[in-house]
Amino acid sequence: MQPILIVHGGAGDIPQSRIKGKLDGVRVAVRAGYDVLKNGGNALDAVEAAVVAMEKDENFNAGYGSVLNLRGEVEMEASIMRGEDLNVGAVTLVKDFAHPISIAHKVLTDSPHSLLGGEGAKLFALDKGFPTVPPESLISENAKQALKDFLKHGEFGRTEIGIMDEGGVGTVGAVAVDANGHVAVATSTGGMSGKAVGRIGDTPQIGSGTYADDKIGGVSTTGHGESILKYCLAHSIIKLMEDNVDADTATKEAVKGMTSRLNNTAGAITLSKNGDVGVYFSSKRMSWAYVKNNTLFYGIEHDQVFEEPYSS
Ligand code: GLY
Numbered sequence: 686m687q688p689i690l691i692v693h694g695g696a697g698d699i700p701q702s703r704i705k706g707k708l709d710g711v712r713v714a715v716r717a718g719y720d721v722l723k724n725g726g727n728a729l730d731a732v733e734a735a736v737v738a739m740e741k742d743e744n745f746n747a748g749y750g751s752v753l754n755l756r757g758e759v760e761m762e763a764s765i766m767r768g769e770d771l772n773v774g775a776v777t778l779v780k781d782f783a784h785p786i787s788i789a790h791k792v793l794t795d796s797p798h799s800l801l802g803g804e805g806a807k808l809f810a811l812d813k814g815f816p817t818v819p820p821e822s823l824i825s826e827n828a829k830q831a832l833k834d835f836l837k838h839g840e841f842g843r844t845e846i847g848i849m850d851e852g853g854v855g856t857v858g859a860v861a862v863d864a865n866g867h868v869a870v871a872t873s874t875g876g877m878s879g880k881a882v883g884r885i886g887d888t889p890q891i892g893s894g895t896y897a898d899d900k901i902g903g904v905s906t907t908g909h910g911e912s913i914l915k916y917c918l919a920h921s922i923i924k925l926m927e928d929n930v931d932a933d934t935a936t937k938e939a940v941k942g943m944t945s946r947l948n949n950t951a952g953a954i955t956l957s958k959n960g961d962v963g964v965y966f967s968s969k970r971m972s973w974a975y976v977k978n979n980t981l982f983y984g985i986e987h988d989q990v991f992e993e994p995y996s997s
Contacts, residue, residue, distance in 0.1 A: 688722035688864050689960040690715060691975035692735050694745050695855010696907045696952030696968040704985055706744035707855075707972040712983055714738040715974040718859055720997050728861040728869035729767050729790065735859035736763070736786040736871045743825045747857045748783055750825045751875020753832040754882050759823045761875050762889040763789040764800075768868030768897035768958075775889040778803040781817045782810055786873045789889075791815075800889055828875075835879035855971070856888060858895070858905025860956045868958060870895045870903040870919075877910065886910025892920035901926050902958050904936070908951025908968060916943040922955055922963070932956060936963030943967075 694711045718735030722728070740748025751759045763785035764775035774793025777800065779785045788810045792801055801809050811817070856874035863869075872895045874888040887893035887910040894910075896919035897903040904919040913919075918939060925935035936955045943951055944967040952966030954973055964973050966987075974983035981995040 686862065686864060686866055687960065687978060688719070688862060689956060689975065689977045690718045690722055690731055690735060690859060690861040691954045691956060691962060691964070692718065692739070692857070692859045692973065693905060693907055693952060693954045694739060694857055694972035696950060696966040696971035697855050698968065699855065699970040699972070699985070703744065708983060708985055710739060710742045710744045711972045711974040712981065713742070714857070714859070715976055715981060715983070716995070716997070718861060719976040719995065722861060722863055723997050725864070727865070728863040728867045729765065731861045731863065732859040732869045732871035733765065733786055733790050736857055736873050737784050739857035740784050740786060740873055743827065745857045746855050746875045747873040748785065749823050750828060751823060752878040753824065753828050754876070754880050754884065756882050757829075757832060758882070759820055759875055760882070761785045761873070762886060763871070763873040764889045764891060764895040765789045765793055765871040766869065766891060766895050766897040766903070767793065768899035768903060771898065773799045773891050775800040775891065776802065776806040777885050777889040778883065779806050781807070781820045782815055783818050783823070786871050788815055789871070799891070802885070831878045856907040858907060858954060860897070860903040860905050860954055862903070862956055862958065862960050866899065866958065868897045868899050868903040868956065870897040870905050872905045887913035887918070890914050892917045894919060896920050896923050898923060899958060902932060902956050904953055904955045906951060906953045907971065908966070909949035912943055912947040912949040913951050915947060918943055918951060918953060922953060926957060932961040932963035937965040940965045940967050
């Protein structure tokens with residue numbers, strides 16, 4: 686089949702000043718992932734490549750640029766899932782590695798376990814040869830400012846990013862179906878500004894932040910973690926698709942359902958196993974992009990779709 690890859694750069698009250706950086710960043714990321722598929726690579730490597738591109742980019746709340754906990758530290762989380770055999774890898778409370786998604790991928794391929802946290806994730810990563818980076822090197826000026834703003838208003842959990850401010854960044858994710866019809870999903874985050882030390886959100890929890898099944902499709906979510914995990918948002922979308930609801934409707938229904946039940950916002954990107962696309966967010970904005978049939982589609986506002994030719 687024609688391969689397809691979609692990414693998101695986080696849902697939230699994204700301020701005007703962040704729009705350009707996010708739209709540029711999701712286009713770079715979708716190309717990085719789609720190039721892997723175009724060159725015959727598999728869905729799992731493609732979603733990792735797309736997420737790595739966003740973990741490098743300060744415009745997103747993942748890797749460098751992650752938001753800070755109450756102690757002013759980065760504590761990152763990531764998960765990845767392979768739809769062929771439902772195998773998963775996830776990490777949480779990662780402080781001193783540049784690419785948590787790559788460690789999660791290694792957990793999937795090389796560990797008998799599914800989710801490793803904190804010291805255990807670090808020991809595993811070191812054993813597999815991942816280099817540490819100084820934790821301060823992951824902290825951006827915008828993330829420091831976002832924590833300062835949070836400490837002033839103290840309104841935890843309105844979005845991943847707090848109230849409208851320059852720290853307005855978001856969780857990232859990617860979903861792909863490769864030429865062999867295999868589905869994979871990856872999601873990575875710094876969590877929420879002002880979170881408690883040791884707080885774990887939806888992103889590393891399979892069925893909440895990430896889900897992939899070759900028989901149905903794949904979903905990556907973003908938004909208010911405590912709500913997403915209570916609603917098992919990724920799997921709620923998959924379940925609707927299993928009951929023959931199309932990808933677009935399933936994404937919309939589940940995100941709206943979560944928001945009306947739990948009164949917090951979220952967003953999700955979805956692909957069916959046939960490559961049908963679902964994009965929906967109940968927050969003010971969410972950046973997203975996908976490549977299908979040599980065209981790159983992208984947007985950040987509700988009902989906005991830009992397109993441009995894709996060339997590798
Ligand atoms: N959705 C990211 C988080 O709440 O941690």
